[in-house]
Amino acid sequence: MEHRKVEGGVCAARGFTAAAAACGLKAGGEPDVCVLVAHERCPAAAAFTTNAFKAAPILVTSEHLARDGRLQAVVVNAGNANAWTGERGMRDARAMAELAARATGIDAGDIAVASTGIIGRYLDMDKVAAGIAEAALRLHPGGSAEAARAIMTTDTRAKEAAFEGGGFTVGGIAKGSGMIKPDMATMLAFITTDAAVEPGELAAALRSAVAVTFNRITIDGCTSTNDMVLAMASGASEIKASGEEIAEPLRLLCSELARAIVADGEGATRFIIVLARDAATEEEAVRAATMVAESPLVKTALFGGDPNWGRVLQALGQAVKDADPAGVSVRIGGLKVAEAGAPVPAEGLELEKAVAGREVLIEVRLGRGEASAEVWTCDLTYDYVKINAEYST
């Protein structure tokens, strides 16, 4: 089955409308609230952060989803995470669902709530209420782009993608730029499809897509309190899709959105692919690739265009404490630089070219088995420090 890219983002699938509004949560007056609505209650699935201090909207959404695995809308704000806000935060998250319910006629229990922004501040609910009311009035099938803009925080680009194939469409929007690290449903992503899918099959397909996409990216190793990936299947295409049939386009879509998040990592100038091969287990491959991908020494070297592969080995040896150098090799941009405990002389100029582009491939072999894993990250730059030192996010 071929799946081709189409326009329309989170509204590309039939049966969905969206809209955004600017209510003043973001200092600059950009859109900061959005609503996404399905034409009827539909099967939904989600993956949430594994952080112990789950934000109020995470708790409320997970309650709503647990009722019968169906949802009809999502309401989101950016500029304030509504996290570590206690009982008042829970009341505010529930109020967001109720405000969206009132404006759309949908049951509040069928509405997911998401927030992103600074932790530990209470929401200004007067502003939020005005924003939700305004957005709900303007819901339209071309609303993906404005919704994608409204959920941005330190993102510099809106993130949308959609694929069509087999008579149905999957599409989505995402945000995320810092506080990004695997091992959960990273950041915010909202996904729709017009395929008719059973809730259980949608959930399984989403879980497996997230496992190899959003959970394999890392910008700074920090798992947020507010991460959520949410999918809804409207069935409006009248094409029934099994879990297996929805899995591939879902993986493609998640991969596209996850890649967009890493490429827009805070201050990033390079997209870095770390591929760990010949590991004993997949868990070991992920651990090794992640340790390389999160090494500030590797990330700063690549920012500087320096093919300093000794730092890759340092990270590998830290991740896999019983690794045997005899079985280990490192390639950068396809050039072998280290093997069996000793350096492999590489052409200096070719090696420099291998790390000079926007995309850098680091391939490591562990010589311990047949498992492999790929982790995506970006470089660590002056601008990452600037963004996180000069602004409260």
Added chain:
Amino acid sequence: MEHRKVEGGVCAARGFTAAAAACGLKAGGEPDVCVLVAHERCPAAAAFTTNAFKAAPILVTSEHLARDGRLQAVVVNAGNANAWTGERGMRDARAMAELAARATGIDAGDIAVASTGIIGRYLDMDKVAAGIAEAALRLHPGGSAEAARAIMTTDTRAKEAAFEGGGFTVGGIAKGSGMIKPDMATMLAFITTDAAVEPGELAAALRSAVAVTFNRITIDGCTSTNDMVLAMASGASEIKASGEEIAEPLRLLCSELARAIVADGEGATRFIIVLARDAATEEEAVRAATMVAESPLVKTALFGGDPNWGRVLQALGQAVKDADPAGVSVRIGGLKVAEAGAPVPAEGLELEKAVAGREVLIEVRLGRGEASAEVWTCDLTYDYVKINAEYST
């Protein structure tokens, strides 16, 4: 027993001489080789990196030490780590011991070898040989300062300390500035005492001192391939010290040197103490404090003088996945800012002052038990990125 600070560093204890030379391994012509010699074979103990890819000098030193727990000298170079250098690297590390043996008349098997610098390059042994010969000719009891300078890489300050009490002295030198992370004997440190201590008791005392000092610091979460803490007890004071008697001054000394390493962290402008309390186990306290101390979001915020405590909670919730917000609180510089899942209003001005100084204290309580741990780190600054992006180290 009181232990007071004294001058003299690694040669403060009777029975030790040291000297350094510049042999051209460092581009700028600074001293880069040093030799430290005891007046006779003496009990020695060491802690080595847990990195799987241990550098050749680590392997050679650990062989020499394993013979009978005694050593008489250490030879060190900076500017090249002699790591991931295969058989040739092992021959070079052995040759360093042999060159030092020839120049001092000491058995090569009684000489420890250490290296620090870039990974994956072969040593220029002609230069190293000249440096060792020159340093060995100049051994003197006032040689600590030059030895401390010779082992520096990206360090901006030489690190020496010594304490005297109970009739004996312990002293040492250390280096380390990047690639610094607990869970091993971090970086290079050479420690001497003139107490008479049994090898087994010295080893146990060193192990416990390292566990709560060098193993509780982190600059960038990166465990080097070359880390080593080595102690030698000359007995020249003719004072017999039990493991218990040597433990306290050893801990004081390691603490002083570890603190100096963090304060001189690459690009650091602030010294950050993360104290985790009321954890279920010491391991959990260390894990929680380390996650906060290694969070690039916390470290950049503190660089910017921003008391962004939401990022502290994000890290805690990532470290202790089943923590209950109800039992958790955060204090910054003694001011309570978060408790029981909700913010605690703190005076803005006071809070800003709490993060404005050279030293910042972050205290977190987990409400799960009685264990605690303290981890030291520094902030993440433009200069960390600059040092690691612009130079190959």
